[in-house]
Amino acid sequence: MSTIDDVDVLAGRLDLNLLRVFMAVMQERSITLAGSRLGLTQSATSAAVNRLRQQLNDQLFVRTRQGMEPTSLAIALATPVGNALGLIRDALEESRGFDARTTAREFRLLMTDVGELMFLPRLTAWVHEHAPGVRLSCRQVPRDQYGAELETGGADLALGMLPLGERDFVQQRLKDETLVCLACAGNPVARKRLTMDAFLSLPHVVIRAPAMGDRFVVKALGERAGRRKIVAEVQHYLSVPMILRDSPFLAVVSTSVAAELAGPNRLAALPLPFKLEPLAIRQFWHKRWNNDPGHRWLRSGIVSLFGRAARR
DNA sequence: ACCACGATTGACACTCGCCT
DNA sequence: AGGCGAGTGTCAATCGTGGT
Numbered sequence: 001m002s003t004i005d006d007v008d009v010l011a012g013r014l015d016l017n018l019l020r021v022f023m024a025v026m027q028e029r030s031i032t033l034a035g036s037r038l039g040l041t042q043s044a045t046s047a048a049v050n051r052l053r054q055q056l057n058d059q060l061f062v063r064t065r066q067g068m069e070p071t072s073l074a075i076a077l078a079t080p081v082g083n084a085l086g087l088i089r090d091a092l093e094e095s096r097g098f099d100a101r102t103t104a105r106e107f108r109l110l111m112t113d114v115g116e117l118m119f120l121p122r123l124t125a126w127v128h129e130h131a132p133g134v135r136l137s138c139r140q141v142p143r144d145q146y147g148a149e150l151e152t153g154g155a156d157l158a159l160g161m162l163p164l165g166e167r168d169f170v171q172q173r174l175k176d177e178t179l180v181c182l183a184c185a186g187n188p189v190a191r192k193r194l195t196m197d198a199f200l201s202l203p204h205v206v207i208r209a210p211a212m213g214d215r216f217v218v219k220a221l222g223e224r225a226g227r228r229k230i231v232a233e234v235q236h237y238l239s240v241p242m243i244l245r246d247s248p249f250l251a252v253v254s255t256s257v258a259a260e261l262a263g264p265n266r267l268a269a270l271p272l273p274f275k276l277e278p279l280a281i282r283q284f285w286h287k288r289w290n291n292d293p294g295h296r297w298l299r300s301g302i303v304s305l306f307g308r309a310a311r312r
Numbered sequence: 313a314c315c316a317c318g319a320t321t322g323a324c325a326c327t328c329g330c331c332t
Numbered sequence: 333a334g335g336c337g338a339g340t341g342t343c344a345a346t347c348g349t350g351g352t
Contacts, residue, residue: 015339040341041341041342041343043341043343044341044342047340048340051339063349
């Protein structure tokens, strides 16, 4: 149990700016990057980390090949410090009121390249129109790191087909997606209903992106999946329209991705010749953001743009 | 051994609060 | 108002580490 003296000591010595530096280094794993994010030089950031090291009597970050790795104390502090800074920001924002027209806030989003394709064109335009000072900062991290990123404050919100079953997270279903088959508009198969025979006999371009729905196709096809002829496997979507253009190849993508890619690339989106369960697209966040006015503003904007009631 | 990159350290400047 | 010290910033030099 802490005493009055403990509180006095903390109140007298602990500087919130040092905690901001701590969280920035925790998220960037680099003194230099953390400094540039905070508008400080490398040496000022290093000095700030050193002051915190002395105050907490712990190395906090150790230099390794992977960057500045946190010590066990730093890892233990990350979540409560992140929560505390979030509460302070909430309190300040609450007292001032969140004003989308004047805020200069940065929202850090996690999504896959499919997500960027699906969300960013409309979301960026909407943010620019309603909150010209807001910056969206999007990152891709491995699927299993989403929870840690949201928990430590490395990201504010995640979007996509990535359910986080863990405690302390909130998820909101935006809409259901289905998968369709993209083919060159000149492909004879694009002029009639796609049959299972045509689907299995034509060569496929398979996208092996982290959140791609090919695993659902394999599951739905069952033992027939092995009959698919795969001509190419790619990691992301950038090259897919160029590969399909003027080719006999097929690629399975979500309806939203098909809507973005088909028109400009003279491609046709064809219903699949088999049934698939709908795929839920959600937004996820840590529960500490529930009442944050800025966060609520962004979430409701995303719902209005991409929720079930939204119309293009 | 050399090089590149990034963290640390030292010297110095500036600001701010406290005291006289 | 002016002196003083603490805190924190920049700049430049140095150090440590990994890659070639």
